[in-house]
Amino acid sequence: MTHPGTPRDQQPTTGEQAPTGGHQTADPYTRAAARAAEDPEGFWLEAAGLIDWTTPPTRALDDSRAPIYRWFPDGELNVCYNALDRHVIAGRGDDAALVYDSPVTDTVRTYTYAELTELTARFARVLADRGVGKGDRVIIYMPMIPEAVISMLACARLGAVHSVVFGGFSAHELAVRIDDTAPKAVISTSCGIERSRVIEYKPLLDRALELAEARPEFTVIVQRPQHPCTLVEGRDLDYAELMDATPEGAPCTPVKATDELYVLYTSGTTGRPKGIVRDSGGYATALAWSLPNLFDLHPGDTMFTASDVGWVVGHSYIVYAPLIGGVTTVLFEGKPIGTPDASTFFRVVSEHRANVFFAAPTAMRVIRKEDPEGAFMQQYDLSSVRGWFLAGERLDPDTYAWTTEKLAAATGRDIPVIDNWWQTETGWPIATNPIGLHRFPLKAGSPTKPVPGYQVEIVDAGGEPVPAGQDGLVVIRLPLPPGTMATVWGDDERFVSSYLSAFEGYYLTGDGGYLDEDGYVYVMGRTDDVINVAGHRLSTGTMEAAIAAHPAVAECAVIGVHDETKGQVPRAFVVLADGADTDAEALAGELVTLVRSEVGPVAALKRVDIVPALPKTRSGKILRKTMREIADHRSDVVVPSTIEDPEVLERMRGALEG
Template sequence: MARYHEVYRRSLDDPGAFWREAAAGIDWHTPFTEVFAGERWFPGGELNTCYNALDRHLADRGGQAALIYDSPVTGTRRSYTYAELHDEVARTAGLLKSLGVRRGDTVVIYLPMVPEAVVAMLACARLGAVHSVVFGGFAAPELAARIEHARPKVVLSASCGLEPGRIVEYKPLLDAALAASAHRPEHCVILQRPQCEAAMGEGDLDWATAVAGAEPAGCEWVAATDPLYILYTSGTTGMPKGIVRDNGGHAVALHWSMAAVYDTGPGEVFWAASDVGWVVGHSYIVYAPLLAGCTTVLYEGKPVGTPDAGAFWRVAGEYGVKTLFTAPTAIRAIKKEDPNGDLVKDHGLRYLFLAGERLDPDTYHWASDLLGVPVIDHWWQTETGWPVAANCMGLEPLPPKPGSPTVPVPGYDVRVLDENGAECPPGVEGAIVVRLPLPPGTLPTLYRDHDRFESAYLARYPGYYLTGDGGHLDADGYLFVMGRTDDVINVAGHRLSTGAMEEVVATHPDVAECAVIGVADELKGQVPAGFVVLKSGTARPAAEIEAELVALVRERIGPVAAFRRVSVVARLPKTRSGKILRGTMRAIADGRTYRPPSTIEDPGVLAEIERALRSG
C-alpha cells in the first residue's frame, strides 16, 4: 500500500499542492489566485466546463467517438464524434441563448436517456447557465416542486420516454407540473419522439425546428466558484434539497478521478449504466469521461433482467468497454436470471465498478469468478459527486476485502465517530464523517438554503461533514459501510446493523436479493424482519428456506439479533434506478402514512410487503 499511502497522506498534509497539481489537468481561462480560501476551491479562477469537455479535445481527437448511444427499446445505435457532439451542443446553446438564457440562469431538463439529454447539459454549461436535471420517472408533483424551487427560465423536455413494453408520456406530466407550480418558465422546448408525439401548447417550441434555426454559441467563461448544476436528492419530501456543484472543483476532481480511481484515460471506453437524472449519470455518463477525453456510453432501456440478462456483456463487447460502472442491484438481477453465467460471452471488460448500495460478498464473489476481472466496490453520495472510498486502480490496486469499498480516496479524511464525537477504535461501528474541508467537487452548499446545509451536514459534529452512513474502519484502514444510520436498529438495548444481517442472508445459495428492516416489537423495542427474492428455478418450499435463513443469521450474528421473521416475496420495492426502498418498507412496518416515491418501479409490490408484515 506504499504508493496509495504516499498519495493519500500528501492529499491531507498538503492539499494546496496536491490539488494545484490536479488542477493542471484542466484548461483555465484565468488562473486561480488561491487553491482554497473562504471554504471554496480555486477562487479567482475562470473556466468553462463545456470547453474542457469538448472544445479542447477537437484538435487531437475531433474524429474520436465521444458518445455512443445504444437504445434497444427503439432499435437505435449511433455514435457522435467529439466534433459532432461539439456542433450539436453549440447549436443547442445558441437556441437557449436566443431564448434569453444567460450566465447564472437556471434551466430544468426533464428528458429520457437520449443524446439530447447530454447535449442539453453541456449546452447549459457552455453558456454558464445552471442546469437542474429531473429524473424522467418523476411524476408531476415532484417535477412541480423542483420547477418552483429552481425557477428555470426554460424547460427542456420530450414527448415521451420509453421502457421495455411501455411508453411514458412526459409532456402531460410537464403540463400538469407547470399548472401546479407557482413559477412559470418563459419557454418549454419539446423533443418530439415518433413513438408518441405530444400536443404542443401555446409557447411550446419544437426542439428539432428550434435548434435547426439557431446560431452556434461560444463558451462563456465563469468563475470556478459559480454553480454548474443543481441536483435534487431523490426521495425528497417537503422542500426539495438541491445539491449544488461548482464548476472549478467539479472539473478538477472528476478529471483526476478518471485516471486515479477508474484507471481510464483518453480514447478508452467508459460505461456508467445509470441514468442522467442521478448523480452517477451527471458525473460518469456526461462530465468525467468527456473531461478525460474518453468515449462514454449512453444506454436507453433496462440492461438487466428479462428478456435480455446478457445486455451488459453484449454492450461491453460490442463497443470495447474497458470500465463498467453499475449498481450491485443490477448484478444481483443478472445473477437471478442467469445464475450460471451462460449469457456471458467475450465481454472484454477490464474493470467492473459497483456503487449505490452495499455490495454483499456473495454478489462480489459471483461476479469476480464469472468475469475474471477486478470487481471494485466503491462508495460515495449525491452530495460528494465522486468516490469517497474506493480501490484506486490507477494509483495502486489493493487486496480487496469483500464487504468493504476499500480505503478512503485521496482528499477525503474519513473518520468514524461515536455519539460523543470521539473516534471509534478499529472494528467499532459509529457515524462515518469526513473531516473538513471537503475536497473539490463536493457540495459547497444547498441551493438557496445554506442554513439547511449547515444543520443537515455540519452541525452534528463540528469540524466534520456528516455522511449519514454508519460503519467502521478496520485495523488496515479499510472502510466498511453498513448502511444509513437510521438502518441501525435497537434490539433490547443492543445496536445492530440490518446491513450486517443482509450480508449473512445474501450468502444463502437460493437467495437472489434481500432486504432487512427494523419493525416495532412490544418486548424488545425493535426486531429485524427480512424479505428475500429467490433465484429463478428454485423449487424448494419457501418455509424451508425461511427456516434456514433464521438459523443462518443466528449462527453468524448470534441470538442477540433476534432474527426470526423472514418472508419470501416475488420482488422487492425499488426505484427505477435500482435502489431498494427500505425507508418505504419501514414506514409500512411502523404503520405510518407514506407516499410511494414517484420513482418506484412497481407500486403494486408494496401490497405484497404489507401482507407479509401483517402475517407476522
C-alpha cells in the same frame, strides 16, 4: 498543463508526486493520500492543472466562511469547453465522444467530439437567442437520449445552471422542482420508451406547469417518432425545428470556479426539496483527477456507466468525467434485463470495447436472478474490461463473490469487482479501490480505501473516535475535497444544519460502518438501518449478507420493527432465485439458523417473508425506511417520489403490517 491529447503512458497524475515527509518510498496511493491530507491546497492546486482555465487559480481553498468552504475562488473556466472544445482543438475531433446504444429503439449511433461540440454549440445558441444566459436555471426532464447530454452541456456552455429531473417523475414532483429553481426554460421530450410501454412525458410536463407557481418562459420538446406530441402554441418549441434554423453555435462563457454548474435533488426528497449544488471549477478538477487515478481511464478508452443522467452517477460518470478526460462514454437506454434479456450489458461492453463498466449492485442481482450460471457473460468477448465498478448501494459479499466468479469464468482473467461508495452530496467517490494509483487486495463487503482528499473517520454518538473494527458513525473531516456539494440550493443554513453541525469540523455522511485494521472502509448502511435489539446495536446489512449467501435467495432486505420487549426485532423479506424449488417454511428456518450462526443469537431473527419483489427507487435502492414505517403502523409513512413501482410496495403492505 496536461493536454487531453497526451497518450496514456505519458499522462502525469497528482498521485505520482511525492509529498513532503517520509512517504517518498510508499505506493502512489499512499503518497497521494498523505499529500492531500497534509497539503490539500498544494495537492488540489496541482490537480487543477488537468483543467484548461481562462483564468488559472492562484490559490485553492477559501475558508473565510467555514464550515462552508469554496475551491479555486479566483479561477475562471468553462466546463463545456473542457468536456468538448479542447479535445477538438487538440486534434481529437474525429475520436468517438458519445455512443448512444438503445436496444428499446434498436438504435446505435456514435458522435465524435467534433459532432458533439457542434450540436452542443448550436443548441446553446438556440437557448441564448431566447434569453438564457449566465446564472439562469434550466430544467431538463428527459430519458436517456443524446439530446439530454447535449442540453446539459449547452447549459454549461452558457454558464446557465441545469437541473436534471429523472425522466418520468410525477407531475407533482416536477412542479416542486420547477418552483424551487424557477427556471427560465424546461427541456423535455414527447416520450420515454421502456421494454413494454411508451411513457408519455408531455402530459406530465403540461400538468406540472399547471401546478407550478414559477412558470418558465418557454419549453423545448424533442419529438420522438415512437410517440410525437401536440405542442402548446406560444410556449412549446420543437427541438429539431430550432436546430435546423440555427446553423451557428454559441461560444463558451467563462464562469467563476465557484459558480453553480448544476442543481441535483436527492433521491429521498419529500416535502421541501433539497437541491444539491455543484460548483464548476472544483467539480471539473475532481472529475478530471478521478478518471485516471480511480478508474485507470485515459484518452482513447471507453467507459460504460449503466445509470441515468437523472442520478449523480449519470452526471459524473456518463457525462462530465469521461468527456473532460477525453474518454468515449456509452449512453445506454434500456434495462439490465428484458431489453431483450439479461445479456444486454455484456453485449454493450463487448460491442463498444468498454474498459470500465459501472452500474448498481442491483443490476447484477437481477441479472443473476435471470441467469444464475452466468451463461450470458460467456457469450461475449469481455477482454477489453479492466475494472467492474458497482455503486449506489452497499455491495453485499454474495453479489461481489458471484460477479467475480462469473467474470473470471467468462474471461479467464482476474477482473476486479470494485465497490464504490459515495453520495449525491459528494459527487464522486469517497472510497474505492483506486486502480489507476494502486490496486489493493479486495475484501468482500468493503469499498477498500478512502479516496485521497477524503479523511474518513468513525465516531460514536458523542463524536469520540472508536477503535478499528468497531461500528460507529461515518464522518469526513472538513474541508471536503473539490467536487463535493457547495451548499443546498438557496439555503446555506440548511446545508450547515443538515450536514455540518452534528460534529464540529466534520461532514456527517448519515452512514454507519467501521474501519478495519488495514484502513479499509466498511459501510453497513444508513444509520437508521442500524437496529437496537435489547440494547445491542446490530447492522441490518450484516444480516442481509448472511441471508444473501443462501443459494435460494436472489435478493433480501432486513428491517427493524418495533417490539414492546426488545425495542426492535429484525424481519427479513426474501426474493427467491429463479428456479429455486424450496418449501417456504423450511427456507425460513434455514435462514434463521444462518443468521444465528453468522451474526449470533442476539440478532433474534425469527420471521422471514418470501415476496415476489422488493420495493425500490428507480436507482435500485431498497425502500427499507418506508418498509419499516409501514411495519410499525406509522400514520406518516413517507413513500419517496423516486419509487420505481408503487404496486410492488402495495403488494407487500399486507405482509409488512402483519
